[in-house]
Each structure stands twice: as C-alpha cells, then as structure tokens.
Amino acid sequence: xxxxxxxxxxxxxxxxxxxxxxxxxxxxxxxxxxxxxxxxxxxxxxxxxxxxxxxxxxxxxxxxxxxxxxxxxxxxxxxxxxxxxxxxxxxxxxxxxxxxxxxxxxxxxxxxxxxxxxxxxxxxxxxxxxxxxxxxxxxxxxxxxxxxxxxxxxxxxxxxxxxxxxxxxxxxxxxxxxxxxxxxxxxxxxxxxxxxxxxxxxxxxxxxxxxxxxxxxxxxxxxxxxxxxxxxxxxxxxxxxxxxxxxxxxxxxxxxxxxxxxxxxxxxxxxxxxxxxxxxxxxxxxxxxxxxxxxxxxxxxxxxxxxxxxxxxxxxxxxxxxxxxxxxxxxxxxxxxxxxxxxxxxxxxxxxxxxxxxxxxxxxxxxxxxxxxxxxxxxxxxxxxxxxxxxxxxxxxxxxxxxxxxxxxxxxxxxxxxxxxxxxxxxxxxxxxxxxxxxxxxxxxxxxxxxxxxxxxxxxxxxxxxxxxxxxxxxxxxxxxxxxxxxxxxxxxxxxxxxxxxxxxxxxxxxxxxxxxxxxxxxxxxxxxxxxxxxxxxxxxxxxxxxxxxxxxxxxxxxxxxxxxxxxxxxxxxxxxxxxxxxxxxxxxxxxxxxxxxxxxxxxxxxxxxxxxxxxxxxxxxxxxxxxxxxxxxxxxxxxxxxxxxxxxxxxxxxxxxxxxxxxxxxxxxxxxxxxxxxxxxxxxxxxxxxxxxxxxxxxxxxxxxxxxxxxxxxxxxxxxxxxxxxxxxxxxxxxxxxxxxxxxxxxxxxxxxxxxxxxxxxxxxxxxxxxxxxxxxxxxxxxxxxxxxxxxxxxxxxxxxxxxxxxxxxxxxxxxxxxxxxxxxxxxxxxxxxxxxxxxxxxxxxxxxxxxxxxxxxxxxxxxxxxxxxxxxxxxxxxxxxxxxxxxxxxxxxxxxxxxxxxxxxxxxxxxxxxxxxxxxxxxxxxxxxxxxx
DNA sequence: ACGCTCACG
DNA sequence: GACGTACGTGAGCGTA
Numbered sequence: 001x002x003x004x005x006x007x008x009x010x011x012x013x014x015x016x017x018x019x020x021x022x023x024x025x026x027x028x029x030x031x032x033x034x035x036x037x038x039x040x041x042x043x044x045x046x047x048x049x050x051x052x053x054x055x056x057x058x059x060x061x062x063x064x065x066x067x068x069x070x071x072x073x074x075x076x077x078x079x080x081x082x083x084x085x086x087x088x089x090x091x092x093x094x095x096x097x098x099x100x101x102x103x104x105x106x107x108x109x110x111x112x113x114x115x116x117x118x119x120x121x122x123x124x125x126x127x128x129x130x131x132x133x134x135x136x137x138x139x140x141x142x143x144x145x146x147x148x149x150x151x152x153x154x155x156x157x158x159x160x161x162x163x164x165x166x167x168x169x170x171x172x173x174x175x176x177x178x179x180x181x182x183x184x185x186x187x188x189x190x191x192x193x194x195x196x197x198x199x200x201x202x203x204x205x206x207x208x209x210x211x212x213x214x215x216x217x218x219x220x221x222x223x224x225x226x227x228x229x230x231x232x233x234x235x236x237x238x239x240x241x242x243x244x245x246x247x248x249x250x251x252x253x254x255x256x257x258x259x260x261x262x263x264x265x266x267x268x269x270x271x272x273x274x275x276x277x278x279x280x281x282x283x284x285x286x287x288x289x290x291x292x293x294x295x296x297x298x299x300x301x302x303x304x305x306x307x308x309x310x311x312x313x314x315x316x317x318x319x320x321x322x323x324x325x326x327x328x329x330x331x332x333x334x335x336x337x338x339x340x341x342x343x344x345x346x347x348x349x350x351x352x353x354x355x356x357x358x359x360x361x362x363x364x365x366x367x368x369x370x371x372x373x374x375x376x377x378x379x380x381x382x383x384x385x386x387x388x389x390x391x392x393x394x395x396x397x398x399x400x401x402x403x404x405x406x407x408x409x410x411x412x413x414x415x416x417x418x419x420x421x422x423x424x425x426x427x428x429x430x431x432x433x434x435x436x437x438x439x440x441x442x443x444x445x446x447x448x449x450x451x452x453x454x455x456x457x458x459x460x461x462x463x464x465x466x467x468x469x470x471x472x473x474x475x476x477x478x479x480x481x482x483x484x485x486x487x488x489x490x491x492x493x494x495x496x497x498x499x500x501x502x503x504x505x506x507x508x509x510x511x512x513x514x515x516x517x518x519x520x521x522x523x524x525x526x527x528x529x530x531x532x533x534x535x536x537x538x539x540x541x542x543x544x545x546x547x548x549x550x551x552x553x554x555x556x557x558x559x560x561x562x563x564x565x566x567x568x569x570x571x572x573x574x575x576x577x578x579x580x581x582x583x584x585x586x587x588x589x590x591x592x593x594x595x596x597x598x599x600x601x602x603x604x605x606x607x608x609x610x611x612x613x614x615x616x617x618x619x620x621x622x623x624x625x626x627x628x629x630x631x632x633x634x635x636x637x638x639x640x641x642x643x644x645x646x647x648x649x650x651x652x653x654x655x656x657x658x659x660x661x662x663x664x665x666x667x668x669x670x671x672x673x674x675x676x677x678x679x680x681x682x683x684x685x686x687x688x689x690x691x692x693x694x695x696x697x698x699x700x701x702x703x704x705x706x707x708x709x710x711x712x713x714x715x716x717x718x719x720x721x722x723x724x725x726x727x728x729x730x731x732x733x734x735x736x737x738x739x740x741x742x743x744x745x746x747x748x749x750x751x752x753x754x755x756x757x758x759x760x761x762x763x764x765x766x767x768x769x770x771x772x773x774x775x776x777x778x779x780x781x782x783x784x785x786x787x788x789x790x791x792x793x794x795x796x797x798x799x800x801x802x803x804x805x806x807x808x809x810x811x812x813x814x815x816x817x818x819x820x821x822x823x824x825x826x827x828x829x830x831x832x833x834x835x836x837x838x839x840x841x842x843x844x845x846x847x848x849x850x851x852x853x854x855x856x857x858x859x860x861x862x863x864x865x866x867x868x869x870x871x872x873x874x875x876x877x878x879x880x881x882x883x884x885x886x887x888x889x890x891x892x893x894x895x896x897x898x899x900x901x902x903x904x905x906x907x908x909x910x911x912x913x914x915x916x917x918x919x920x921x922x923x924x925x926x927x928x929x930x931x932x933x934x935x
Numbered sequence: 936a937c938g939c940t941c942a943c944g
Numbered sequence: 945g946a947c948g949t950a951c952g953t954g955a956g957c958g959t960a
Contacts, residue, residue: 587958588939609959615940641941644956670952674944681954684943692942716944716951769950778950842949850951854944858952884944884952937960944952 008067008266010139015065016128017164018146019072019116022051023105025165027098032523035287037307038374039320039516040347041097045104046288051164052112053291055145056274057298065143067269069115069131071124072106078123083252089199089870092533096446097519100348100422104286111282113272115264122260125150129256132159135266149178150198153186153256180212188221191251196913200253203243210236221251276301320513321376323474328505329379330497332401337411340371340379344415347373349422349446351512354431355492355504357384360679361433362547362655362662366405367493368500369412370508375516378505382497383408399497409438416442424448426464426511429539429667433547441540448511450535451518453668454527458820458830458851462668468510471517476510477503530827534859535667537866541879542665542675544869549660550682550880550890550931554651556698561647564639571636578629585636588614594629601627617781642686646695653680665882672851673827673858675882683883687935699931706896706927708877709934710903711886713922714739715857716771722918723824723852724807728800733919740764746800747793766797770804771853773846808849815848823855824915825863860921861885864910871906875899888931900925 008014026047033043052070059065080087109116119127128151132142136158144151147163152175155161161170168174175183179190192211194202206214214231218224225244231237240247276299283292284304296303331337344350351372356364365384372378383405387397415421416435425431428447435442452462460466468474482495482503492500522528576582579598583590592612595601603618605611616637622630653661661680669676677683685699686692701707717739721729732742741752744763750756762783769779776791783790798805815821815831822828829851833844861882868879868887876892877899887907891899904923911917928934 584958586956589959609938611939613939637940641956645942645954649955669954672952674952676953677943678954681943684941684954686942688943772951773949775949777948782950839948842947843951846949846951854952857944886944937958939958940956942953942955 008135008138008140008269012066012135012138012140012266013063014131014135014140014142014266014269015059015068016131016142016144016146017052017055017068017070017114018124018128018144018148018151019070019105019109020124021146021148022048022070022164023072023098023102026051027095027101032097032520034516034520037287040349041101041519042104042286044098044101045108045286046291048105049108049112049283049286049288049291052108052114053295055164056112065271067135067140067266068271069117069269070109071127071131072102072116072118073124074118074120074122078121078126080123080253084201084249085873086199086201086870087253089867091197091199092529093537094444095528095532096422096444096536099420099444103348103420107282108286111274111279113274113279115269117264119260119263122257126257126260127262129154129258130260130262131266133258134262138266140266150190150195150254150256152178153183153190153254155183179208181215185215185220187251187255188215188224190254191221191247194250195254198253200250201243201246202250203239203247205239206236214240221247274299280304323376323472323509324378324502324506325376327377328502328509329377330501331379331381332403334403334407334411336379337381337403337408340373341411341415343373344371344421345418348420349373349424349515350415351378351424351508351515352416352431353425353504353507353511354434355500356434357491357493360662361430361664362437362549362658364434365493366409366434366438367491368504369408370504372505372508372512375509375513378509378512380497380501380504380508381408382500384493385495385497385500386493402497409435409440413440416440419444422446424511424515426467426507426514429543432539432543436543436547443540445536445539446515447536447539448514448518449668450539451515451522451531454531454535454828455518455521455525456830457668457673457828458671459832464507464510464514467514472510472513474510477506479503525828527826527828530825533866534673534825534827534862538667538862541865541869542667545879545881546662546664548878548880548890549655549658549662550888551659551700551702552650552654552661553698553700554654557647557651557695560694560698561643561651564643564647567639568636568643571632571639575629575632575636578632585633586640588612591633595622599629601630638689638691642692642695646686646692647698650680650695650698663881670858671829671847672855673823673829673862674854674884675858677882682881685931693932696932696935697930701890701929704893705890706893706929707880707931707934708889708891708896708899708903708925708927709886709931710889710900710907710923710925711883711935712857712861712907713924715860715885715921716853717767718917718919718921719824719853719856719860720771720804720807723856724803725918726801726803730918736922740767743767743797747796762793766793769794770797771850773808773849775842775846811849811852812845821848821852823852823859824911825856825859827855827859829855857885860910861887861907864907867906867910868903871902872899875902886935888934896927900927 023044027044030043030047033046034040035042106116117127128144132154135142142159144161145164146161155175156172163170172183179186181189189208189211192203192206193208194200214224218227228237228240280292280296280301283295284306287306289306292306293303353370354366355368356366358364367384368380368382370378370380382402385399385402387399416423422444423442424446427449428445432442449462452467465476468476482499483490483492522531572585575585579594583594589611591614596603596612601622619630619634655662663677663682664679665675665677686695718733721733732739740760740763741755744755744759745752747763748759765782774794776787776794780787780790811821815834820828820830831844831848833840834848836844875898876895878890879887880890881888889899904925907923908921926934
C-alpha cells in the first residue's frame with residue numbers, strides 16, 4: 001500500500017473524503033447512542049468510524065488510492081459571508097449533542113492513520129477544490145468521496161466523485177444529467193438557480209431546468225447576462241436584467257476556490273497503514289464493541305477489553321454514581337480553576353449554574369459559579385460571599401478564600417465563548433444574562449428546562465426541583481434551607497460558603513444529569529427539531545430584548561396615577577352614597593353582600609366558597625337593567641386596575657440605571673408555545689379601552705428614535721384556514737377581504753356591502769369561538785343571546801364550513817390516540833386530560849383543539865424573532881417586545897421605513913421553508929413616539 | 936396560599 | 945338528559 005515518496009505525480013491517485021458530510025450522515029442515520037460509562041453522546045462518532053472502516057476495508061483493488069485525506073469544515077463563518085452576509089444564514093443550528101462529537105471525529109480520523117485537514121475560515125469544499133486542482137495539475141487522478149452537488153463543478157479531467165452510500169461513481173455524464181450542463185458550466189447554472197439550503201439567492205423563479213436551458217443557449221453566464229435583452233420570454237428577461245448583480249454574487253458564492261492556501265504538501269497525504277494499537281485503543285475508549293472486535297480480527301491483533309458498565313439486564317437507566325459521589329469541590333484558587341477548565345475542554349461540555357444576589361438578572365451581582373462535567377462530581381467557585389449582615393454596624397466584608405469575580409470571569413470567558421464547548425444550563429437565559437453583563441456572550445448553549453418543555457409541555461412544569469424529582473428521583477436541597485424565608489430571608493451572598501457549596505454544586509450536577517437524561521429522549525420522541533429551531537435559539541434573542549428594555553416615562557405614570565386616585569375617591573363617595581353605607585369597594589365579598597343580600601338584586605351564589613360572583617359580566621347585566629351601583633363599581637374597578645397594576649406597579653419596575661423597564665420572558669411558561677412576560681408583564685398593557693390605552697403613552701422611544709410596532713393580522717384564523725383546509729376561508733384570505741364579514745355573509749346569506757355591524761360582530765365571535773373549541777353555552781354568554789340561538793349559529797356555521805367540524809373531530813381523536821397534539825412545526829403539546837370523563841373532559845377537548853392553532857402562531861413568531869437579529873443587523877434598530885402576534889422595535893427616526901420593510905419581510909415568510917401556508921401572512925405596521933401611537 | 940377579578944392576545 | 949364550559953396567560957387584592 002505504500003508508494004515511494006518521490007512526490008505526487010502521474011500514476012498517483014488521491015482520495016478526498018468529505019468529512020463533514022460523513023458526520024452529518026452518521027448523525028442522522030443512527031439513533032442517539034451514548035457512551036455507556038459516562039453517557040456522552042457518541043452516535044455520530046460511531047457512524048463516522050463505521051463509514052471510515054468500511055472505506056478503508058474497500059480499498060484493495062488496482063484503483064486503490066496512493067494518497068488520502070479527510071477534510072472537515074472548520075467554522076461556519078467564511079469569506080463567503082463577506083461577499084454575502086446571508087450565506088447559509090437559514091441553516092438550522094447545529095444539534096447540541098453533535099457539536100461535542102466534532103473533536104472526536106478528528107481524533108478518529110487520526111486513529112485510522114489518515115490525514116485530517118481543516119483550515120480556519122474555509123469550507124471543506126474549498127480545500128477539496130484546491131487539492132483537486134493541485135493533484136490534477138501534477139498529473140494525478142482524484143476521487144472525491146461525497147455526493148455533495150456543490151462539489152460537482154470539480155468533476156472532469158481526472159477528477160471524479162464517488163457517492164459513499166450508493167457506491168456510485170459520479171463522472172461528467174452524471175453531472176450533466178443532474179445539471180443539464182457539463183461540469184465546467186455547473187457554477188453558472190447554480191448561480192442562476194440559487195440554493196435554498198445554503199441561502200444562495202440566484203435569480204427568483206429560475207430553477208435548474210431553466211438555468212440549464214439559458215446557459216446552453218447563450219454559452220456561459222456572462223454572455224447570458226450581457227445579452228439578456230435577447231431572451232424571448234418577457235418575464236424571464238426582466239428577471240435576469242433586474243437581478244444581474246445578485247446572480248453574479250451568487251456565482252461567487254458557489255464557485256469553489258482552487259487557490260485556497262494549503263499549509264501541507266500532497267506528499268504528506270500518502271496512504272499509511274492503520275496502526276492496530278492506536279486504532280484499537282481509540283475504538284475501545286469509545287466503547288464500540290462490535291467495531292473493535294471486527295477491526296481487531298481484520299488487523300490480526302488482539303482486541304483490547306472494552307471497559308464500561310456491562311449492558312444493563314433491563315432497559316433501565318445506565319448505572320450512574322450517586323449524587324455527589326465523587327465530591328463537591330470548593331474552588332478557591334487559579335490552579336484549581338485551571339484544572340477544571342482543562343477538564344472541560346477535554347469533555348467538550350459543562351453544566352453551569354450561577355448564584356447571584358437576587359432574582360432580577362439586570363441588577364443581581366454574581367456570588368458564585370458552579371460547574372459539573374460528569375455525574376457524581378461538581379465544583380463551586382465562590383466569588384461574592386460576604387460576612388456580617390450588611391447594616392451600618394455589622395459592616396459587610398468579603399469572606400476570605402475566594403477568587404475575585406473578575407479573575408474567574410476572565411478565566412471562564414474562553415470556555416463560555418468556545419464554539420466547541422457546550423454550556424448546559426437549567427433556565428440558561430438567566431445565567432446568559434448575568435454573563436452578558438460582564439461582556440461574555442455564552443455559546444453554544446443547551447437548556448434542560450427547554451428540553452423538558454419540548455417533551456413535556458402540558459404534562460408538568462419544568463423547574464429544576466420538579467425535573468430532578470421526576471427524572472432523577474432526587475430531591476434538591478431547598479433554597480430556603482440556606483436563605484430562610486419571609487422577613488428573615490437573607491441574600492445568597494450572606495450564605496456561608498460551606499453551606500453554599502453543596503447546594504450550588506448540586507444544581508450543576510442535577511443539570512448535567514438532566515441533560516444526559518433528556519438528550520436521547522428528544523430524538524426518540526421526535527422533538528429535536530422543535531428544541532433546536534424553536535426553543536434553544538430563543539435564549540440569546542430574548543436575553544438581548546430583555547436587556548434592551550423599553551423606556552418608560554415615570555413622570556407621565558405619576559401624573560396618571562394622581563388623576564386615577566382622584567377619580568377613585570370620587571367614585572367611592574358615589575358608591576357609598578348609593579349603597580347607603582361605607583364598605584371596602586375592593587372587596588368582592590362585601591360588595592356581593594351589599595348587592596344581593598342588602599339590596600336584593602338577582603344573582604346567585606357561585607363557587608365552592610359560596611361567595612357571590614361580582615365579576616364584570618354579572619355587574620354589566622345588572623347595570624343594563626338600570627341599576628346605578630353596579631355601573632359605578634365597574635367604573636371604579638377599571639380605574640383601580642389601571643392605577644394599581646399599571647401606573648403604580650410599573651413605576652417600581654423602572655430600572656434606576658437604565659431608566660427602562662426590563663421584562664422577563666418565560667420560554668417554557670405557557671403550554672402552547674407562547675411566551676409569557678413577567679416582572680412586569682408587558683403583554684397585558686391595556687389597549688381595548690380608551691382610558692386604558694393611555695397607559696401606552698408612557699412607553700416611549702428614546703430621543704431621536706421611534707417605536708415601531710408590527711403585528712400579524714388574524715394569524716390564528718389564517719392558520720385555522722390552512723390546517724383545517726377550508727376553501728372558503730383560504731380564498732377569502734387570498735383575496736384580502738374582511739374575514740368576519742365574509743363569514744357573516746356565508747352564514748346569514750346577506751351581502752358584505754352595507755352589512756349590519758351587529759351581524760358582523762356575531763360572525764366575529766363565532767370565528768374566535770371556533771379557535772377556542774366552540775360551545776353553544778360559551779357563545780351565548782359572549783354574545784348575550786339565548787343558548788338555543790347560539791347553538792343554531794354554530795350549526796349553521798358547521799354546515800357552511802364542514803371542514804372545521806372534521807378538523808376538530810380529527811384533532812380530538814388524534815389527541816386521544818397519541819396523548820398529545822402537534823403544531824404544523826412539530827411542537828408537541830401533551831393532553832393528559834383528554835381521556836377523562838365528566839366536566840373536565842370538555843375543557844381538555846377544547847384545549848386540544850386550540851393548542852395546534854395557538855401553538856402554530858407562537859411557532860411562527862418565534863421563527864421570525866430568531867431570524868430578526870440577522871435581518872436588521874445593519875439597521876439602527878432593536879427588537880424590544882413581543883406580544884404574541886406583535887413585535888415592538890425601537891428605531892432611529894430616519895430608519896423606520898427600512899426597518900418596517902426588513903422586519904415585515906421576515907415576519908411574512910417566517911413559516912417557510914418548513915411550512916408553505918395556503919394563505920398569505922399579512923403584517924400591519926405602525927410608527928410613533930410612544931406605544932399608543934405605534935400600535 | 937388561594938380565589939377572584941381583570942388586563943392582554 | 946344534565947352537566948357546566950369559550951383558548952392561553954400574569955398581577956394585585958382581599959380573605960382565610
């Protein structure tokens with residue numbers, strides 16, 4: 001197998017293996033295997049080694065290579081991103097359990113004694129191109145082991161390709177079959193046709209067929225572009241004239257670079273026999289039993305013992321050490337920290353948790369960091385523990401034996417930013433923000449809370465204590481044991497380090513174990529894509545939004561609050577007057593007694609507590625009968641709500657440093673995929689009433705800026721039209737007509753023109769009712785009509801739109817069968833209550849009907865948000881808020897139109913390319929100095 | 936700690 | 945035939 005080392009030339013045969021393609025193929029072809037002894041993901045490495053072994057075993061004929069190399073991609077950013085920033089922009093993020101396997105695939109290649117090549121800033125394709133050119137120029141033959149169509153331009157004159165799966169050779173004929181042109185014109189065709197996978201734009205509306213036709217007619221791309229006027233088809237002609245520049249850019253993107261610098265010689269790629277001991281040692285270390293045995297037999301060597309826990313007798317979880325079995329280490333000096341960092345680099349992953357002085361990530365200070373790499377072992381690095389109670393007399397001082405926070409952060413920064421090291425957290429957005437305030441953008445990340453959410457939404461919540469108990473059978477140390485509760489509660493900084501260490505280290509270890517538990521389950525339950533595309537990428541996006549905050553004018557709120565206080569006092573006087581006695585207007589109990597016992601109005605008892613209901617609809621009914629007191633109460637309640645929840649509470653949320661309000665979004669809070677906003681909730685700022693809407697005037701743009709709001713129009717109804725496949729509804733949305741008027745017209749047989757607003761209102765209520773899993777009772781209450789009438793409406797509706805009934809029935813049946821429903825994008829929402837009987841069954845049924853619709857809308861805006869930072873990167877604009885179907889931006893005043901164009905585009909195509917909706921998504925936009933104006 | 940009420944989509 | 949329901953949230957307040 002060894003050739004003389006005279007140099008690479010005639011008679012030599014170079015094999016170039018597309019390593020990255022091998023890895024992805026291996027990853028997707030195999031179930032998510034983990035290494036028995038420690039649970040790290042190893043499936044892609046296993047597949048990679050199998051493929052490599054098969055390759056090596058096959059090379060023994062007369063056409064065996066004299067030289068061989070495996071080429072890998074080094075990083076995602078290459079010179080092509082300089083030419084076109086969007087290049088490969090819509091690639092999904094790497095699966096988190098794949099990235100840590102990358103270093104191992106390099107090791108594997110070396111273990112096979114094959115040259116392993118990667119170059120910073122270049123794609124594997126470019127290195128393959130350069131090597132092919134060089135080898136061909138030297139008179140040798142080249143075989144590229146890959147089926148990547150982007151490499152087909154290299155075929156010809158001694159270079160061919162080999163599809164490693166089909167074992168099929170790809171020569172000039174096969175290339176011509178695929179592209180309609182010879183290999184030398186492949187780039188021209190690709191430049192025209194573009195590539196949605198790599199996000200090469202190409203010419204809109206032109207695919208490979210048309211591109212080949214044009215190139216064959218005009219000879220080459222430049223001739224085509226310079227003589228575009230001669231194209232007969234007017235539309236095609238115009239497209240090529242309009243997009244000439246874009247097409248030229250596309251060509252530069254697809255054209256592989258034969259001049260890629262190489263810091264090694266062809267000679268160095270000479271085929272070497274595998275060294276049995278090195279290869280077998282690696283395979284045994286990976287615990288690949290079958291392959292180790294097979295290789296040992298073939299090489300005539302003795303197979304080393306594969307040491308790991310023997311296969312479990314049942315399918316139970318692998319044997320793991322007990323919690324903390326190998327100790328929780330307190331790290332107090334640089335030497336110890338460096339030891340951990342070295343271990344992390346070796347492992348390729350680390351579970352991490354931060355302890356801070358408070359729960360508000362915008363203000364909390366770092367107190368300590370805990371790390372865990374494997375089950376049974378973790379450490380805690382205290383940095384901010386203090387002694388004394390911090391008051392004037394017991395002045396606080398730093399506890400001795402801690403590293404400085406700055407030194408720890410400086411040491412951890414390379415780890416936290418290392419693309420080859422996965423950082424695993426539980427609710428990692430919290431820790432991400434803490435580090436971001438110290439100039440560290442942590443990446444890549446995994447989040448056990450989000451893994452659980454992707455799997456278990458609808459079944460249970462996803463807090464660490466809950467997950468630890470359910471999946472690890474472990475009860476976490478309650479935080480209360482450290483900081484107490486109520487009045488005597490202390491901050492984490494005041495906790496003694498000896499007590500903090502086991503608590504904090506345990507959190508990191510639990511996180512690590514949860515990650516190991518969930519990683520294989522995500523695949524098995526088919527929610528990996530949801531986790532990778534809809535959950536994990538939200539973390540940095542939301543963290544940035546939350547840290548940006550929105551400017552709130554405290555003075556305006558204060559003025560409003562005073563006005564509200566006056567109005568409340570005035571209303572209270574009137575109310576007491578009408579009631580004939582003084583009482584607490586804010587007490588439903590006292591109010592109920594006044595209304596129903598004392599005044600004897602009609603309205604029954606409700607609820608288990610036996611209290612009268614005094615809710616708005618009860619009071620509205622009474623007011624409609626002409627009673628003044630309930631009407632005044634309603635007024636008072638509105639003002640009271642505005643004052644307490646909005647003007648007063650909001651002021652307390654203005655961050656003193658930034659002068660802005662920083663909400664926190666929970667990614668895993670709602671069952672359906674929606675976000676939830678807390679502290680404060682900025683997703684329920686008043687808008688429906690004139691008075692309430694004025695609160696939004698206090699949400700202002702910073703000077704020189706504007707607030708811009710973009711919202712999806714009728715997104716849930718559009719999704720309903722698509723998923724239930726309702727022709728009339730789809731057509732109406734395509735035609736852009738008033739959907740509620742159309743519904744009314746279909747139901748009641750009246751023309752849209754000059755329609756009675758009442759009729760339209762009823763149709764609108766029915767449309768919404770459908771989304772919620774309509775019932776006659778619910779509709780009758782909403783519309784305040786007799787139940788029989790409401791039921792008749794619903795019957796008519798189902799007659800006119802029979803597909804809706806079919807959709808609802810099918811959704812419920814699916815839920816009963818599977819125990820969950822899925823959105824268009826694969827998000828899984830579990831429906832544990834669906835097979836119950838009794839009153840609860842109705843609720844579960846309606847929730848199951850609603851979830852795929854509400855959830856798909858949530859998925860779509862998530863997709864838009866994830867793409868948004870890149871789309872507005874060059875604009876002076878920031879995304880600040882999300883309100884389910886609305887995104888709010890802050891933009892420099894000169895750039896509002898540009899922002900709207902860019903953001904609208906992202907939002908309108910957000911479902912693609914995964915889902916091509918049968919209806920358009922329409923986005924409305926508004927601009928203003930404040931949120932009231934912009935909405 | 937829990938229920939009621941009400942703000943939003 | 946009766947049961948009680950519109951779907952999804954979070955916050956403030958009163959009450960126990």
